[in-house]
Amino acid sequence: MKAIKLDLDNYRKLLKEYLLTKDERALYQAEQFSKLSVQHNISPEEIIHVHIEALKELYPELPREINDSLNFLLEAMISYGLALQENHFLREKQLALESEIAVAANMQKTLLSTVKPCIKGLDIGAISVPANQMNGDYYHFVTDKDDTLGIALADVIGKGIPAALAMSMIKYSMDSFPENQREPSVILESLNRVVERNVDPSMFITMFYGLYNPEHETFSYASAGHEPGFYYHAAKGTFEEIKAKGLVLGATEHANYQQFVSHIRTGDCIILLTDGVTECRLGDRFVERDEFLQVIKDYIHLPAQDAVEGVYKYFERLQDFHLRDDFTLIIIRKEV
Amino acid sequence: MDFKPCVNINKELDIVGARQLGRTRAKELGFGTVDQARIATAISELARNIYLYAGKGKVCFEVIDQLDKQGLKVVASDEGPGIRDISQVMQDGYSTSGGLGAGLPGVKRLMDHFEIHSEWGKGTEIQAIKWVR
Numbered sequence: 123m124k125a126i127k128l129d130l131d132n133y134r135k136l137l138k139e140y141l142l143t144k145d146e147r148a149l150y151q152a153e154q155f156s157k158l159s160v161q162h163n164i165s166p167e168e169i170i171h172v173h174i175e176a177l178k179e180l181y182p183e184l185p186r187e188i189n190d191s192l193n194f195l196l197e198a199m200i201s202y203g204l205a206l207q208e209n210h211f212l213r214e215k216q217l218a219l220e221s222e223i224a225v226a227a228n229m230q231k232t233l234l235s236t237v238k239p240c241i242k243g244l245d246i247g248a249i250s251v252p253a254n255q256m257n258g259d260y261y262h263f264v265t266d267k268d269d270t271l272g273i274a275l276a277d278v279i280g281k282g283i284p285a286a287l288a289m290s291m292i293k294y295s296m297d298s299f300p301e302n303q304r305e306p307s308v309i310l311e312s313l314n315r316v317v318e319r320n321v322d323p324s325m326f327i328t329m330f331y332g333l334y335n336p337e338h339e340t341f342s343y344a345s346a347g348h349e350p351g352f353y354y355h356a357a358k359g360t361f362e363e364i365k366a367k368g369l370v371l372g373a374t375e376h377a378n379y380q381q382f383v384s385h386i387r388t389g390d391c392i393i394l395l396t397d398g399v400t401e402c403r404l405g406d407r408f409v410e411r412d413e414f415l416q417v418i419k420d421y422i423h424l425p426a427q428d429a430v431e432g433v434y435k436y437f438e439r440l441q442d443f444h445l446r447d448d449f450t451l452i453i454i455r456k457e458v
Numbered sequence: 459m460d461f462k463p464c465v466n467i468n469k470e471l472d473i474v475g476a477r478q479l480g481r482t483r484a485k486e487l488g489f490g491t492v493d494q495a496r497i498a499t500a501i502s503e504l505a506r507n508i509y510l511y512a513g514k515g516k517v518c519f520e521v522i523d524q525l526d527k528q529g530l531k532v533v534a535s536d537e538g539p540g541i542r543d544i545s546q547v548m549q550d551g552y553s554t555s556g557g558l559g560a561g562l563p564g565v566k567r568l569m570d571h572f573e574i575h576s577e578w579g580k581g582t583e584i585q586a587i588k589w590v591r
């Protein structure tokens with residue numbers, strides 16, 4: 123409190139100095155004073171009050187109209203002072219909330235962490251970046267003794283904390299399924315029941331599940347309304363959409379998901395993603411599909427992890443480092 | 459001191475009357491211009507709430523003399539609908555003007571002491587004190 127009082131004396135001095143010299147230095151100090159006042163929660167009406175007092179001291183004959191008009195100004199500033207105080211309070215509250223969310227986000231990271239597996243003959247790259255602190259996208263790799271690789275990729279429509287909570291549920295349901303249950307369509311059907319029973323109907327979850335079998339060089343997959351991925355034909359340098367139809371999880375009590383199988387040739391890639399990737403925005407328009415595929419093509423010659431990171435950095439820059447949606451991209455290349 | 463203690467609030471212009479009386483009392487008690495303006499604004503908020511939500515009521519003033527200090531107490535009371543969830547209306551950002559610092563949380567900030575009693579269906583009484591510095 124003492125420091126503030128001192129500052130008000132200081133104001134008087136500065137004003138006097140300015141009135142006498144019209145010195146820019148005094149104006150610069152007024153600016154510093156202004157910042158300090160905001161920091162110390164000094165309301166504008168208090169500053170105006172000091173201003174009036176200082177003026178009267180310097181000019182004892184101050185015309186009544188000037189004095190009254192300054193009092194009028196003081197009255198008109200009261201609400202600004204209140205808004206300042208409310209702002210202080212809300213900012214403190216926000217900081218507390220933010221640190222709470224940071225703790226939750228960290229916890230989510232630990233809960234949903236997945237190890238990118240080393241599988242002979244496969245080069246795998248994966249990246250998932252949340253738009254805000256909590257991620258509403260989720261991917262998970264499931265390995266088995268027979269060297270098959272399961273890949274789960276899900277996206278909660280919506281962002282933030284509710285989405286993140288729903289994701290934890292998906293992860294734990296998957297963990298509880300019996301180990302021999304590895305068929306993509308069966309997994310989606312089971313998850314559909316879990317979601318239908320436990321999640322608010324206004325919340326939708328899309329999901330893709332794929333299973334790579336190295337012995338047969340096949341990729342089986344099913345989709346619950348998930349953003350379609352792409353198959354990259356390395357020899358021709360072309361992309362083919364991975365088509366799979368299916369209802370989003372939780373829409374009906376019993377959903378059936380069709381399962382598809384593709385043969386994977388050496389050098390080709392499977393590209394899986396969430397709509398945060400394909401719906402990148404450039405100003406107010408979405409990036410066109412062909413533009414997007416061209417970007418993928420520019421990076422696909424790199425090792426898979428470098429490729430997904432390169433694509434992410436490209437789109438991050440394109441959107442001015444401000445993601446609008448969670449971004450998840452997985453590239454799997456068959457090497458031998 | 460001869461004291462006219464209350465202003466009835468029936469129409470919007472009465473809010474001005476309450477401000478005026480409050481300011482006069484504040485001046486007599488020796489409040490500075492800044493505190494006068496704060497008291498007047500607090501009275502406005504309370505009187506306008508009566509006018510808007512209860513239709514009618516009154517704003518009364520009391521001088522409080524204590525050994526070491528003097529203060530002005532503003533009491534705004536009405537027999538209107540009352541406030542159902544007091545902790546909600548006391549939250550920043552709740553008032554209809556939304557996040558402009560005014561409303562009841564603003565009154566609490568403008569004054570040194572704030573007390574609210576309200577019963578759903580019976581009415582509201584708000585007491586606020588400002589001490590002379």
Ligand SMILES: Nc1ncnc2c1ncn2[C@@H]1O[C@H](COP(=O)(O)OP(=O)(O)OP(=O)(O)O)[C@@H](O)[C@H]1O
Nearest residue numbers: 507508511512538540547553554555560561562582
């Ligand atoms: N005397 C009263 N009687 C009944 N309800 C009241 C009374 N005073 C306030 N309320 C209720 O409390 C709410 C909050 O009041 P407050 O003055 O904080 O904000 P506001 O009047 O909504 O907006 P403003 O910021 O313009 O004052 C009001 O919207 C009203 O519902």
Ligand SMILES: [Mg+2]
Nearest residue numbers: 503507561562
């Ligand atoms: Mg109000």
